[in-house]
Amino acid sequence: MIHLAEKLMESYALALGLTEDYFAPMVNKRAVISRLAYYPPPPFEQNDDQMSCGVHSDQTGVTLLAQLDGTNGLQVKNSLDEWIDAVPIPGTLVVNIGDLIERWSNGHFKATKHRVILRPGQERYSAIAFHMPNYYTKIESCIKGEAPKYVPVITGDFVLKRESLFYGPDEDWVEHEKNVENTEHYFTKIQNSK
Numbered sequence: 001m002i003h004l005a006e007k008l009m010e011s012y013a014l015a016l017g018l019t020e021d022y023f024a025p026m027v028n029k030r031a032v033i034s035r036l037a038y039y040p041p042p043p044f045e046q047n048d049d050q051m052s053c054g055v056h057s058d059q060t061g062v063t064l065l066a067q068l069d070g071t072n073g074l075q076v077k078n079s080l081d082e083w084i085d086a087v088p089i090p091g092t093l094v095v096n097i098g099d100l101i102e103r104w105s106n107g108h109f110k111a112t113k114h115r116v117i118l119r120p121g122q123e124r125y126s127a128i129a130f131h132m133p134n135y136y137t138k139i140e141s142c143i144k145g146e147a148p149k150y151v152p153v154i155t156g157d158f159v160l161k162r163e164s165l166f167y168g169p170d171e172d173w174v175e176h177e178k179n180v181e182n183t184e185h186y187f188t189k190i191q192n193s194k
């Protein structure tokens with residue numbers, strides 16, 4: 001999974017006109033958060049207000065998602081603002097772009113909005129790996145000659161803050177750099193245990 005995420009980062013670098021290894025020094029002490037999900041069958045028809053997993057984009061870098069063959073429910077928003085089913089294709093993974101990559105690419109890559117909506121009687125299994133750049137990597141536009149569209153953020157700070165505040169005001173992110181100290185120890189342990 002880590003190798004695949006790093007390969008994807010290489011392809012993103014090339015697509016953005018950067019050298020293939022541009023991101024490498026900024027993801028060499030990455031953290032990967034994994035989640036195994038089971039969604040029980042809902043007892044009623046779900047709608048925009050009641051979902052198994054509400055609309056969001058992942059706040060990290062690349063997300064790799066495996067869906068058990070035959071389980072439906074994941075929907076992603078396309079560039080026309082329409083929800084489309086991410087139908088499981090045997091032997092493949094879904095790749096979602098996270099907020100950090102949107103910010104890094106100055107908006108050239110869009111963080112994929114997604115959700116899980118199940119029909120009554122339908123259940124879902126998925127396994128997700130969230131790839132996150134180095135804790136202290138500063139995420140700022142990597143596109144030369146373009147006005148930055150986002151406030152620079154520190155990876156760990158952004159992920160932790162967004163976990164706790166959920167969609168807080170963008171302008172606050174840089175102010176929170178100091179908050180990393182609380183959890184620095186935890187992440188250092190993860191990175192050193194590799």
Ligand SMILES: O=C(O)CCC(=O)C(=O)O
Pocket residue numbers: 035037053058065074114115116126128
């Ligand atoms: O279970 C799924 O397919 C989606 C889960 C998800 O989007 C998430 O954990 O961020």
Ligand SMILES: [Fe+2]
Pocket residue numbers: 056057058114
């Ligand atoms: Fe997600």
